[in-house]
Amino acid sequence: MVKKMLIDENVLVDAVGEGVIINKDTSYGRLIPVIILDVQNNKHIFDIILLQYKMGQGKVTTTWSIDNKISKAKKVILVVNFTEPVNKEFAISFDIENYKAPIDCIVNSQLLYIQPGKKGDKVSDTINNPKILIEVPSKDFKDNWIKILKRNFKGSQGQFDTFYKKWSSFRNFRFK
Numbered sequence: 001m002v003k004k005m006l007i008d009e010n011v012l013v014d015a016v017g018e019g020v021i022i023n024k025d026t027s028y029g030r031l032i033p034v035i036i037l038d039v040q041n042n043k044h045i046f047d048i049i050l051l052q053y054k055m056g057q058g059k060v061t062t063t064w065s066i067d068n069k070i071s072k073a074k075k076v077i078l079v080v081n082f083t084e085p086v087n088k089e090f091a092i093s094f095d096i097e098n099y100k101a102p103i104d105c106i107v108n109s110q111l112l113y114i115q116p117g118k119k120g121d122k123v124s125d126t127i128n129n130p131k132i133l134i135e136v137p138s139k140d141f142k143d144n145w146i147k148i149l150k151r152n153f154k155g156s157q158g159q160f161d162t163f164y165k166k167w168s169s170f171r172n173f174r175f176k
Contacts, residue, residue: 011090012077013045014038018102019123021113022175026133029175033105034131036117037092046116048088053130059084060134064141065091066148073148076103078136080114096152105171107138107145 017036026032039046052058060082067075076096081089092114094103106112115123115131138145153160 012093013042013090015092015094015099015102016119017117017121017123018099020105021123021127022173024175027109027111030109030111031105031171031173032109032111032113032133033102034113034115034123035092035102035106036115036121036123036126038119039116040118042090044088045090048082048086048090049114049116049132050130051085052082052132055085058082062134062136064138064145066144076145076148078106078112080134096148100149100152101167103145104149104167106136107142108168108171110136110138112136 014037015035016038019034020031021034022029022031037045037049039049052060060080062081063079065077065079066073067077074096076094076099078092078094079089080092096103111133113131113133115126115129117126117129149164150157150160153163155163
């Protein structure tokens with residue numbers, strides 16, 4: 001089920017960069033997506049991430065949402081709700097056209113590193129910046145995500161199936 005939620009503009013933050021980290025000691029060597037968040041005008045989000053990073057633990061829940069009906073969705077929203085060490089919430093806005101691969105990696109790995117930054121930052125250039133790893137349960141969202149992904153694919157059903165099979169073999173790579 002996809003939830004269409006009203007999101008307060010004050011808690012909405014754009015994804016402005018992406019990459020992956022792979023480490024044999026984390027998540028059994030799976031690719032873990034990294035999303036850089038634009039915190040230039042969202043200092044409170046930087047503070048939340050920094051506090052969680054320094055403490056090394058906390059409690060976070062996430063909920064997937066979309067900005068419209070599945071057939072018309074342009075953005076996918078991931079609501080991130082911190083309950084410990086502080087009770088705060090923000091929502092990451094992903095433009096579907098530009099963030100298909102990272103969204104798919106998040107949905108399938110059910111993990112995400114979030115890192116504060118600014119537009120133009122690259123994971124490779126900011127690898128030592130504070131970031132936190134969060135769990136993103138996505139089983140309830142996965143079927144709808146595939147529908148959204150198919151709708152945004154330019155090609156036939158057969159071409160999509162071929163592409164997605166090849167993409168999945170890359171996405172599911174494990175470093176040993």
